[in-house]
Amino acid sequence: MNFFREISQKPWLTTDGPDREIREPIAFALPQATLGVRVLLLVISIIFSLFVIAYSDRMLFHDWRAMPEPWLLWVNTLMLICASVALHGATLSARQKSRDDLQARLWVAAAFSIAFLGGQALVWRELFMLGYFADSNPANAYFYLLTGLHGLHLLGGLGALSLTVTRFYGGAKTDQLERSVDLCAVYWHYLLVVWLIVFGLLLFT
Amino acid sequence: MADITPTAAENIPPAEVEDVELYHAKSWLTKYVFCQDAKVIAIQYSCTAIAIGLVALVLSWLMRLQLGFPESFSFIDAEDYYQFITMHGMIMVIYLLTALFLGGFGNYLIPLMVGARDMVFPYVNMLSFWIYLLAVAVLVASFFVPGGPTGAGWTLYPPQAILEGTPGSGAGIILMLVSLSLFIIGFTMGGLNYVVTVLQARTRGMTLMRLPLTIWGIFVATILALLAFPALFVGAVMMTLDRLLGTSFFMPEIYAMGKQLSYGGGSPILFQHLFWFFGHPEVYIVALPAFGIVSDLLSVHARRHIFGYRMMVWAIVIIGALSFIVWAHHMYVSGMNPWFGFFFATTTLIIAVPTALKVYNWTLTLWRGNINLTIPMLFALAFIVTFVNGGITGLFLGNVVVDVPLSDTMFVVAHFHMVMGVAPILVIFGAIYHWYPLMSGRMLDEKMGRFHFWVTFIGSYTIFLPLHYLGLLGVPRRYFEMGDTSFIPASAQDLNAFVTVVALIVGFAQMVFLFNLFWSLKNGKDAGQNPWKAASLEWQCDRVPPGHGNFGAELPVVYRWAYDYGVPGAPDDFIAQNDPGTGDIEHRT
Numbered sequence: 001m002n003f004f005r006e007i008s009q010k011p012w013l014t015t016d017g018p019d020r021e022i023r024e025p026i027a028f029a030l031p032q033a034t035l036g037v038r039v040l041l042l043v044i045s046i047i048f049s050l051f052v053i054a055y056s057d058r059m060l061f062h063d064w065r066a067m068p069e070p071w072l073l074w075v076n077t078l079m080l081i082c083a084s085v086a087l088h089g090a091t092l093s094a095r096q097k098s099r100d101d102l103q104a105r106l107w108v109a110a111a112f113s114i115a116f117l118g119g120q121a122l123v124w125r126e127l128f129m130l131g132y133f134a135d136s137n138p139a140n141a142y143f144y145l146l147t148g149l150h151g152l153h154l155l156g157g158l159g160a161l162s163l164t165v166t167r168f169y170g171g172a173k174t175d176q177l178e179r180s181v182d183l184c185a186v187y188w189h190y191l192l193v194v195w196l197i198v199f200g201l202l203l204f205t
Numbered sequence: 206m207a208d209i210t211p212t213a214a215e216n217i218p219p220a221e222v223e224d225v226e227l228y229h230a231k232s233w234l235t236k237y238v239f240c241q242d243a244k245v246i247a248i249q250y251s252c253t254a255i256a257i258g259l260v261a262l263v264l265s266w267l268m269r270l271q272l273g274f275p276e277s278f279s280f281i282d283a284e285d286y287y288q289f290i291t292m293h294g295m296i297m298v299i300y301l302l303t304a305l306f307l308g309g310f311g312n313y314l315i316p317l318m319v320g321a322r323d324m325v326f327p328y329v330n331m332l333s334f335w336i337y338l339l340a341v342a343v344l345v346a347s348f349f350v351p352g353g354p355t356g357a358g359w360t361l362y363p364p365q366a367i368l369e370g371t372p373g374s375g376a377g378i379i380l381m382l383v384s385l386s387l388f389i390i391g392f393t394m395g396g397l398n399y400v401v402t403v404l405q406a407r408t409r410g411m412t413l414m415r416l417p418l419t420i421w422g423i424f425v426a427t428i429l430a431l432l433a434f435p436a437l438f439v440g441a442v443m444m445t446l447d448r449l450l451g452t453s454f455f456m457p458e459i460y461a462m463g464k465q466l467s468y469g470g471g472s473p474i475l476f477q478h479l480f481w482f483f484g485h486p487e488v489y490i491v492a493l494p495a496f497g498i499v500s501d502l503l504s505v506h507a508r509r510h511i512f513g514y515r516m517m518v519w520a521i522v523i524i525g526a527l528s529f530i531v532w533a534h535h536m537y538v539s540g541m542n543p544w545f546g547f548f549f550a551t552t553t554l555i556i557a558v559p560t561a562l563k564v565y566n567w568t569l570t571l572w573r574g575n576i577n578l579t580i581p582m583l584f585a586l587a588f589i590v591t592f593v594n595g596g597i598t599g600l601f602l603g604n605v606v607v608d609v610p611l612s613d614t615m616f617v618v619a620h621f622h623m624v625m626g627v628a629p630i631l632v633i634f635g636a637i638y639h640w641y642p643l644m645s646g647r648m649l650d651e652k653m654g655r656f657h658f659w660v661t662f663i664g665s666y667t668i669f670l671p672l673h674y675l676g677l678l679g680v681p682r683r684y685f686e687m688g689d690t691s692f693i694p695a696s697a698q699d700l701n702a703f704v705t706v707v708a709l710i711v712g713f714a715q716m717v718f719l720f721n722l723f724w725s726l727k728n729g730k731d732a733g734q735n736p737w738k739a740a741s742l743e744w745q746c747d748r749v750p751p752g753h754g755n756f757g758a759e760l761p762v763v764y765r766w767a768y769d770y771g772v773p774g775a776p777d778d779f780i781a782q783n784d785p786g787t788g789d790i791e792h793r794t
Contacts (some may be wrong), residue, residue, distance in 0.1 A: 027404035035401050
């Protein structure tokens with residue numbers, strides 16, 4: 001759908017455009033839930049972009065003291081990558097209609113995600129023990145803010161994933177679940193990208 | 206161009222998308238409380254918004270009493286006054302206007318006007334209302350915590366907002382920020398519904414350009430909301446951390462009472478940019494649905510198609526886009542580089558062009574129309590008058606040099622009340638009088654309605670017009686009393702007293718309106734199917750009020766735009782959108 005062509009039409013002429021058929025005027029050739037998730041990801045992108053802009057501005061000041069990077073952060077990154085891979089596998093299982101594989105992969109994805117969140121909590125604890133509090137330095141504040149919000153979004157995603165798992169055990173057919181699993185996977189991949197950007201910012205500044 | 210022939214109507218291909226399986230509630234709780242039907246959710250949003258709006262109205266009376274008779278109300282001190290202005294402003298802009306236009310009118314009208322059975326994500330829609338209600342509850346709770354609600358001004362500027370000395374800097378500001386965050390989360394959920402429903406759930410034949418302008422206004426406003434509220438969310442989260450954890454996102458080095466506080470290195474200007482990046486689109490989130498609704502009210506009640514529909518759509522889209530590049534006109538006195546101000550003044554003046562175009566088109570819609578001075582029409586006409594007034598004062602303020610002396614005076618207060626307070630509220634009233642028959646099957650009482658209109662319109666003008674003069678004199682805003690100054694004459698205080706009396710009378714008229722809403726539910730004249738003889742789909746349901754599923758067994762098929770009024774040769778002075786026509790009417794080219 002070319003939006004500008006669409007809003008150039010003359011609706012007072014009852015039949016307009018090359019085809020005179022009356023058809024379903026859908027704007028995007030996408031399922032509704034997919035479009036909904038994409039719009040949601042756009043909104044979340046704006047939130048993180050604004051934080052990144054504020055961060056990039058603030059880090060140039062002389063009082064910025066970069067935080068140490070506990071090696072656990074690398075492990076957590078690996079956990080998140082594994083969760084994404086598991087959900088991608090789950091999408092394929094749903095498409096191939098293999099319920100056992102789907103079940104296993106959903107649980108694996110959930111486990112890796114919980115491991116990631118647990119690992120992030122451990123990182124926070126380690127940094128607190130070393131004396132890096134949120135109010136000590138702007139770098140610390142932004143670290144806790146960015147990792148905290150990312151973690152909260154992942155927690156929300158786990159909520160959606162749990163709904164999918166509930167529907168699985170409620171007897172929903174694999175093709176009905178395919179859409180939900182696919183959208184969960186898209187969300188996880190998105191959060192992985194956000195994490196890589198946030199982690200990259202923390203590493204290189 | 207000939208009208209659609211009956212044979213073309215027979216050639217409608219079968220629906221490509223299955224009619225959605227509508228969720229049917231099973232228990233009393235899921236039918237009336239946790240209801241997923243957008244119409245019920247709309248009424249829930251509207252009642253909540255109006256209830257909290259009444260709280261803000263009472264706060265405005267208290268403010269006016271203080272300003273009009275400063276010596277007489279010793280129980281209102283400066284701190285109380287700051288709390289009143291903050292809560293009044295925040296409630297009115299966000300919890301009333303945004304919630305009512307998008308949550309109230311959006312939920313009711315979008316599915317009906319696009320020809321859908323319900324919103325596309327009904328469960329998420331239902332959740333969005335309860336999160337909004339939670340946000341309102343948290344906000345109301347801030348009235349009852351120690352220290353009271355925040356008195357930082359609706360703009361919540363740091364560093365003062367979270368420092369001792371500002372009322373509510375204890376718990377009040379935290380509850381405000383939490384409430385805003387909840388509101389934003391809820392409205393993101395609702396916004397997803399509105400956007401995806403308009404894009405993907407329109408009935409057959411309902412192209413984007415056959416949508417009524419009400420939907421265009423709400424649709425573009427929702428897109429603005431989805432893109433702009435994140436900025437407020439970011440600011441709110443950062444300010445909450447500054448307050449709770451002692452971080453310094455917005456807090457510079459500060460000495461308070463001779464002692465240096467632990468903050469340092471933060472930027473208050475960062476908050477201003479974040480807030481106004483949200484704040485300017487926010488006023489268009491309120492204005493665009495109002496523009497759309499007014500176009501429909503004028504069209505229906507003047508029995509004439511909207512003049513320049515395409516340009517109206519383009520204007521809504523362009524205003525929406527431009528609204529993201531004007532925000533710093535709220536920051537001219539923040540100490541910015543003059544070239545920065547120059548850029549934003551330019552974009553601000555540019556955005557006046559599509560807005561003015563809309564005013565011309567509304568006026569031209571009336572030209573040679575069959576104008577019925579019904580109550581909705583009266584409110585629509587009053588909107589045009591008050592919006593032009595408010596918009597022109599906006600042009601004054603949009604210019605940096607003129608804004609510098611007028612900033613933080615009553616001139617600004619007069620401007621934003623005219624464009625945000627008077628004009629959109631008049632549209633809300635007009636819309637309620639217009640769609641009440643659809644929602645209840647009864648007409649609102651005429652006599653009470655006309656009384657309500659005239660007192661509100663003349664009264665609101667009488668309240669806010671004099672404030673322009675006070676502002677030009679230099680009377681500052683956000684001061685709880687003028688006190689003794691050499692540049693403010695005593696007559697200004699008399700003017701304040703006069704405005705207060707008028708405000709209380711206008712407030713009384715709103716009570717008459719509220720009474721009318723409830724009284725007419727039982728005693729109102731029976732409205733019938735389509736009392737205004739409107740062409741849009743919401744009036745073409747199988748019954749009034751529309752039942753669950755909106756349109757009965759079959760979804761309507763749309764053959765024409767929403768503005769076929771006074772078509773020469775047609776049997777009636779309007780042709781409904783789902784009317785295939787008879788084939789022998791010459792359509793306008």
